[in-house]
Amino acid sequence: MADVNRGNRPLSPHLMIYRPQLTSISSIMVRISGLGVLTLVPLVVWWLLAAATSEAAFAVIDGFLRSWFGMLILTAAMWGFWYHTLGRLRHVIWDFGYCLDVPTSEKMGIGMFVGATVLTALVALVV
Numbered sequence: 001m002a003d004v005n006r007g008n009r010p011l012s013p014h015l016m017i018y019r020p021q022l023t024s025i026s027s028i029m030v031r032i033s034g035l036g037v038l039t040l041v042p043l044v045v046w047w048l049l050a051a052a053t054s055e056a057a058f059a060v061i062d063g064f065l066r067s068w069f070g071m072l073i074l075t076a077a078m079w080g081f082w083y084h085t086l087g088r089l090r091h092v093i094w095d096f097g098y099c100l101d102v103p104t105s106e107k108m109g110i111g112m113f114v115g116a117t118v119l120t121a122l123v124a125l126v127v
Contacts, residue, residue: 023102026109030087033080040077078123083116 047065050057064070090108093099099108 022106022109026087026112030084030091030112033084033087036080037077037084040073043073075120075124079116079120082119082123083112086112086115 043061043065047058047061050061065074090099090112093108099105
């Protein structure tokens with residue numbers, strides 16, 4: 001029998017009543033961090049080309065990267081790199097069928113935020 005009430009109910013949750021889960025936010029952040037790190041590739045290429053061409057060109061880009069703004073960009077890129085790496089690792093674990101229950105997935109999402117921050121701090125201290 002056909003569902004006569006089908007046109008009156010929503011097919012998916014409305015954006016105003018939908019509550020995002022930690023796992024969906026962390027998954028979206030993995031994609032954003034991957035795009036963010038990808039946009040910095042031209043900066044790395046510029047640095048390498050400047051190092052290969054002349055001392056003056058290298059001084060320009062190296063001076064920019066060693067400024068407070070350049071260090072801020074590099075620190076954010078490092079956090080994005082670690083977050084994206086941990087997110088990919090989480091997906092590999094899920095692909096093997098482990099840690100798929102909701103409480104463990106949420107703990108892994110929190111662990112990604114904390115882990116990326118700790119690893120970024122360690123890299124900043126070493127470098």
